[in-house]
Amino acid sequence: MAQMTYRDALRQALREEMLRDERVFLMGEDIGAYGGSYAVTKGLLDEFGEKRVRDTPISETAIIGAGVGAAMMGLRPVVEIMTINFMLVALDQVINNAAKMHAMFGGQFNVPMVIRTVGGGRRLAATHSQNLEPLLAHIPGLKVVAPATPYDAKGLLKASIRDEDPVVFIEHSLLFSTKGDVPEDDYVVPIGVSDIKRRGRDVTIVAHSRMTVEALAAAEKLAQQGIEAEVVDLRTLRPLDMGPVLDSVARTNRVVIAGEDWKSFGIGAEVAARIQEEAFDYLDAPVLRVNQAEVPLPYAANLEKLAIPDRDDIVKACLEVLHIQIGSPAAVS
Amino acid sequence: MENRHAALGLTDQDVLEMYKKILLTRMFDERTWILNRMGKVHFVISGQGQEAAQIGAAWALRPGKDWVLPYYRDLGVVLTLGMTVRELMLMNFAKAGDPNSGGRQMPSHWSHVGLNIFTGSSPVATQLPHATGIAYAAKLRGDDIVVWTSFGDGTANKGDTHEAMNFAGVHQLPVIFFCENNGYAISVPKDLQMAVDDVATRAAGYGFPGVVVDGTDVFEVYRVTKEAVDRALRGEGPTLIEAKVYRFTPHSSDDDDRTYRDPEEVARQREHDPVRKLREYVLAHGILTEEEDQRLKQEFEAEIDAAVEYAEAAPDPDPSDLVRHVFAQ
Numbered sequence: 001m002a003q004m005t006y007r008d009a010l011r012q013a014l015r016e017e018m019l020r021d022e023r024v025f026l027m028g029e030d031i032g033a034y035g036g037s038y039a040v041t042k043g044l045l046d047e048f049g050e051k052r053v054r055d056t057p058i059s060e061t062a063i064i065g066a067g068v069g070a071a072m073m074g075l076r077p078v079v080e081i082m083t084i085n086f087m088l089v090a091l092d093q094v095i096n097n098a099a100k101m102h103a104m105f106g107g108q109f110n111v112p113m114v115i116r117t118v119g120g121g122r123r124l125a126a127t128h129s130q131n132l133e134p135l136l137a138h139i140p141g142l143k144v145v146a147p148a149t150p151y152d153a154k155g156l157l158k159a160s161i162r163d164e165d166p167v168v169f170i171e172h173s174l175l176f177s178t179k180g181d182v183p184e185d186d187y188v189v190p191i192g193v194s195d196i197k198r199r200g201r202d203v204t205i206v207a208h209s210r211m212t213v214e215a216l217a218a219a220e221k222l223a224q225q226g227i228e229a230e231v232v233d234l235r236t237l238r239p240l241d242m243g244p245v246l247d248s249v250a251r252t253n254r255v256v257i258a259g260e261d262w263k264s265f266g267i268g269a270e271v272a273a274r275i276q277e278e279a280f281d282y283l284d285a286p287v288l289r290v291n292q293a294e295v296p297l298p299y300a301a302n303l304e305k306l307a308i309p310d311r312d313d314i315v316k317a318c319l320e321v322l323h324i325q326i327g328s329p330a331a332v333s
Numbered sequence: 334m335e336n337r338h339a340a341l342g343l344t345d346q347d348v349l350e351m352y353k354k355i356l357l358t359r360m361f362d363e364r365t366w367i368l369n370r371m372g373k374v375h376f377v378i379s380g381q382g383q384e385a386a387q388i389g390a391a392w393a394l395r396p397g398k399d400w401v402l403p404y405y406r407d408l409g410v411v412l413t414l415g416m417t418v419r420e421l422m423l424m425n426f427a428k429a430g431d432p433n434s435g436g437r438q439m440p441s442h443w444s445h446v447g448l449n450i451f452t453g454s455s456p457v458a459t460q461l462p463h464a465t466g467i468a469y470a471a472k473l474r475g476d477d478i479v480v481w482t483s484f485g486d487g488t489a490n491k492g493d494t495h496e497a498m499n500f501a502g503v504h505q506l507p508v509i510f511f512c513e514n515n516g517y518a519i520s521v522p523k524d525l526q527m528a529v530d531d532v533a534t535r536a537a538g539y540g541f542p543g544v545v546v547d548g549t550d551v552f553e554v555y556r557v558t559k560e561a562v563d564r565a566l567r568g569e570g571p572t573l574i575e576a577k578v579y580r581f582t583p584h585s586s587d588d589d590d591r592t593y594r595d596p597e598e599v600a601r602q603r604e605h606d607p608v609r610k611l612r613e614y615v616l617a618h619g620i621l622t623e624e625e626d627q628r629l630k631q632e633f634e635a636e637i638d639a640a641v642e643y644a645e646a647a648p649d650p651d652p653s654d655l656v657r658h659v660f661a662q
Contacts, residue, residue: 300436
């Protein structure tokens, strides 16, 4: 299997779907000659031409709204919003329109569009680094996907393009250069299926997007102390697949949920609520969450580092749910 | 070379000061790139090539009285209004003493309370409705001020821009919308952004004048901005000014502009370098000699060196302040 970056895996998904289905076209800012702010669409203008790879003005409402219209007419627009921060001005089109058209037409029209966007960021400060997936995952009618690995990025993007409903596909700015195994052939990863990324018996770490990578690194550190953490990657935030989470909790009885979003009203809040609803009797400790500090993210490197959660924060939370004093020898069997 | 400044009411001393600002702006910007490439300053977003537009416009404003909502390329505006090299270097290094935000906001998202400079968000165009709101407040309170806000050609195509201008037109507010049209929204050329030649023509749709000006000509920019200021102060409402400029550098330190524009195009545009144009003017009019120009460069070099040294040694933001400034205290 080929080793590929997250960026290249996304590009391969776009390319394969554009070759497979001529209704698929791309619109967004700087996606043509420039190849996208994160270089995902590099080369696609040359291969597919301006008709299918369309540079737009800085007009997010028009980009998403036009995507809704084109999708309702039977095309398969994949629109790119450079970062999720830039989507906020167009949330009316996302939340009031893309998400609700199907219901408002009594099921007579579908909106098969994908909104690709990017969350996270470093040294870009408060209005350019946000992890706003909870805002979107809150909305019935939207599907929200946030892959962590190149394999999932390719498979989920292909599934999203083939889906009949509007999908917000949230990439992470720090993942684009990460590498992983990606099959060269056609495959999809179904939307709405969580995935156990690492097996372990002692504690469950639930994560999504980049925090899955941090969770796996945390699990390695814990393994050095004889603690085996299981890592569940949600992959899709809506519809949320709790099956693997609940199954894991039934075996480990202890849970830490890690997200780069803010804790209050975040993804972890939803997951924790469902765990207590459906697996209360399995819990041996309160569910803990590891999240970003609840502050507009500062630009200064020292403050930013303090604000963003990392593998060490996850390790600390795992030790806490295991009732292990930090620094003491592990006592889990 | 014809004397063009006297007729505008500008003295030789004024023109010398304008030249100092344009030179300092260019030198500061060039140093920031070097610091970025050295790994000392994380981010640069640059206005090289646009300085005459910035300095000509800012010269028509009253620092500390009028309100100014610049965009991220407007180093020349904030230096002309009175921000210091040291303050801006503290910003670049995100230090506790940075007067913009104490290291919280991105560099070049300028603000200065004493100078009435107002910060903006990274998503573009958000400053335009704020400018309209400040002008509305001024009108309600009877304040004798104008509000000046700037933006690029990319921002001209956002809904916020339309809404801000329409609102300002309806209420005949004392606001100047100043577009620095450098022909590219990051990589997207003008022809893929708009179906008109000039952003300024859109003013007709809002019921106020739109003016196109050569943004490499500091005196013309000063003249049209001064007229807009006078109109606003007479209660005659907004003006949209479009300064035609060119950006010599990539969009930011995260950009490679060779992917979307020919280096030869950039080289051709550099022949209209506004810094060189003003230098030729001050030399031709005996406002400055070659020797004085060299001395000026040495002075600025030393001033920038000292600011870098100061900013590097200055304290970082206090970690215990991480969650401050979420709510008013």
